[in-house]
Amino acid sequence: MFQVDLKSKTRPGFDLLRLPLVGSLLKQRHARTLLQLPLFVISVVMILHGLFGPQLAPRNLATTLTWVHFRGALILVLLLAGNFFCLACPFMLVRNFARKFFRPVRNWPRVLRNKWLSIGLFVAMLFVYEWLDLWASPWWTAWLILAYFAGALVIDSIFKHATFCKYVCPIGQFNFVASTVSPLEVAVRDQDVCTACATKDCIRGEREPAAPLVVIQRGCELALFQPRKVGNIDCTFCLDCVQACPYDNVGILNRTPATELVPDVMRSGIGILSRRKDLAALAIVFAFGALLNAFAMVSPVYALEQWLAQSLGMPIEAPVLAIVFGVFLVVEPVLLIGMATWITRAWSRNRGPVLPLAIRYSYSLVPIGFGIWLAHYSFHFLTGLLTFIPVTQAAVAELGRAMLGQPQWTLVGLPVNVVQIFEVGFIVLGLLGSLLTSYLLAATDREVQRARAFIPWAALSLVIAAAALWVMSQPMEMRGLVLGSG
Amino acid sequence: LVAVAHGCRPHRSSQQNLTFEYEVSPLPARVGDVTITIKMTDGSARPVAGAHVKLEANMSHAGMAPITAEANEIKPGRYQTHMKLTMAGDWQVLVLLTLPGDIELDQQFEIKGVAPA
Numbered sequence: 001m002f003q004v005d006l007k008s009k010t011r012p013g014f015d016l017l018r019l020p021l022v023g024s025l026l027k028q029r030h031a032r033t034l035l036q037l038p039l040f041v042i043s044v045v046m047i048l049h050g051l052f053g054p055q056l057a058p059r060n061l062a063t064t065l066t067w068v069h070f071r072g073a074l075i076l077v078l079l080l081a082g083n084f085f086c087l088a089c090p091f092m093l094v095r096n097f098a099r100k101f102f103r104p105v106r107n108w109p110r111v112l113r114n115k116w117l118s119i120g121l122f123v124a125m126l127f128v129y130e131w132l133d134l135w136a137s138p139w140w141t142a143w144l145i146l147a148y149f150a151g152a153l154v155i156d157s158i159f160k161h162a163t164f165c166k167y168v169c170p171i172g173q174f175n176f177v178a179s180t181v182s183p184l185e186v187a188v189r190d191q192d193v194c195t196a197c198a199t200k201d202c203i204r205g206e207r208e209p210a211a212p213l214v215v216i217q218r219g220c221e222l223a224l225f226q227p228r229k230v231g232n233i234d235c236t237f238c239l240d241c242v243q244a245c246p247y248d249n250v251g252i253l254n255r256t257p258a259t260e261l262v263p264d265v266m267r268s269g270i271g272i273l274s275r276r277k278d279l280a281a282l283a284i285v286f287a288f289g290a291l292l293n294a295f296a297m298v299s300p301v302y303a304l305e306q307w308l309a310q311s312l313g314m315p316i317e318a319p320v321l322a323i324v325f326g327v328f329l330v331v332e333p334v335l336l337i338g339m340a341t342w343i344t345r346a347w348s349r350n351r352g353p354v355l356p357l358a359i360r361y362s363y364s365l366v367p368i369g370f371g372i373w374l375a376h377y378s379f380h381f382l383t384g385l386l387t388f389i390p391v392t393q394a395a396v397a398e399l400g401r402a403m404l405g406q407p408q409w410t411l412v413g414l415p416v417n418v419v420q421i422f423e424v425g426f427i428v429l430g431l432l433g434s435l436l437t438s439y440l441l442a443a444t445d446r447e448v449q450r451a452r453a454f455i456p457w458a459a460l461s462l463v464i465a466a467a468a469l470w471v472m473s474q475p476m477e478m479r480g481l482v483l484g485s486g
Numbered sequence: 487l488v489a490v491a492h493g494c495r496p497h498r499s500s501q502q503n504l505t506f507e508y509e510v511s512p513l514p515a516r517v518g519d520v521t522i523t524i525k526m527t528d529g530s531a532r533p534v535a536g537a538h539v540k541l542e543a544n545m546s547h548a549g550m551a552p553i554t555a556e557a558n559e560i561k562p563g564r565y566q567t568h569m570k571l572t573m574a575g576d577w578q579v580l581v582l583l584t585l586p587g588d589i590e591l592d593q594q595f596e597i598k599g600v601a602p603a
Contacts, residue, residue, distance in 0.1 A: 067549070135546070477575040
């Protein structure tokens with residue numbers, strides 16, 4: 001039987017922190033700040049250009065960098081490495097600076113210590129994106145970036161630890177789920193070193209020897225105790241644990257993508273996956289939200305919305321959009337996952353409770369969800385790869401002098417037909433990941449017969465992948481919705 | 487469809503009484519060729535002849551290549567061009583005008599809901 005061994009005592013293989021140049025840079029005490037500063041400067045420029053620059057999306061840095069470059073670079077880095085956006089997050093730079101003046105004393109309310117609020121915000125983010133046509137609005141995009149800065153600042157000025165990252169930030173939740181399929185994770189190099197460790201600095205922080213209440217280097221703010229941490233969920237790659245460990249025993253190590261979704265063990269800061277309804281809901285919203293977000297950019301969605309508006313006599317966009325969201329993010333997942341769970345139980349004669357089984361196997365949808373996000377975002381990224389150049393040239397020219405030359409509007413990116421090949425490849429890759437994950441889940445589940453548990457969930461992943469391929473084959477259509485215009 | 491935009495962007499023009507009209511054909515537009523006709527008159531309803539008219543069409547989503555075209559004057563004050571819209575959706579058309587006397591103006595209009603071919 002295949003065994004997933006995530007906690008062998010020593011971890012051989014690749015360690016990013018042991019690379020000559022990159023490793024020594026990332027281990028510097030102020031490495032995170034160094035990475036955050038450029039993104040902070042770019043964010044400020046985006047906000048200013050979004051608010052005061054031209055309100056034509058392809059001519060504005062806020063819309064171009066956010067919806068073409070940031071999203072694409074984020075997902076490609078998650079595919080090739082790990083959660084490095086959270087590492088370089090500019091919102092945390094401002095928050096860390098503010099914490100020099102405001103030391104939070106409150107704990108995040110116990111009732112909110114889960115993912116439900118952030119799932120709501122993630123769905124709200126997807127909804128607002130469609131409702132306000134954020135992709136077409138530099139002004140709203142600038143306000144969205146400002147809202148993230150304000151949210152991080154206010155919440156983490158009031159509440160202790162990394163409350164915003166762990167319980168609020170929608171981008172963070174996206175990254176946590178997506179990074180489960182990343183090839184790198186922050187992990188312990190040698191478990192024996194941790195066993196012998198008495199100070200547990202990776203979680204408690206490094207303390208002043210003469211004054212143990214004074215923290216010199218903080219430990220993990222997301223309550224992930226390194227020796228019992230499994231995978232990337234809730235890990236912001238902040239490297240505080242790397243800095244705090246007195247034995248240099250934490251690295252950025254390679255692993256097999258998505259295998260962290262399989263073991264149903266107690267995880268530090270997370271608990272047991274099959275008991276986390278909120279995490280499973282996040283994984284489901286991640287997978288079906290990918291399909292919804294891609295569907296919203298192709299022609300059939302407008303026909304569907306027009307039909308809904310006319311059938312229900314509702315010429316207002318928000319309720320029509322809410323129905324579409326309800327169908328994609330609630331009705332469809334409940335039906336499909338319910339069906340897969342029912343078939344699994346009936347076919348493999350499982351007599352266990354329904355919900356833990358549904359929760360456990362829902363994580364198998366993460367890779368296909370990731371594949372769809374990857375296909376969608378890389379489409380915009382690769383077809384518009386060079387567009388930041390003329391937009392930046394034009395933005396500089398608006399200041400009075402064309403110091404970067406006249407805008408080269410002919411610079412765009414890869415041809416659509418080439419990028420479509422990548423899109424298909426990414427969806428197939430996601431499907432393979434989901435098939436592997438559902439197989440491993442079935443193979444390590446003693447309560448079911450392997451093949452009879454694997455087949456229903458493999459079929460579900462196939463259905464989602466087929467739907468994604470159909471969406472990607474549709475003509476792209478980016479527009480705001482005008483209901484009632486026929 | 488005939489849309490009329492009165493006046494010009496103040497930072498680009500001293501002429502406040504220009505009337506700018508555009509017509510898109512066919513309508514509703516589909517992916518492929520469209521004909522855009524622009525009519526300009528001054529404050530006394532006289533055609534504005536001899537202008538240089540350049541059009542740039544952008545998708546509402548960033549990251550797409552703009553399409554540019556120059557319009558020919560088909561009769562005094564009326565300018566016409568053909569553009570090949572490459573994608574369904576909303577298009578923003580920027581019209582860059584150079585009037586006699588080197589007066590530069592720009593106008594913007596939308597072609598909403600371009601349908602797939």
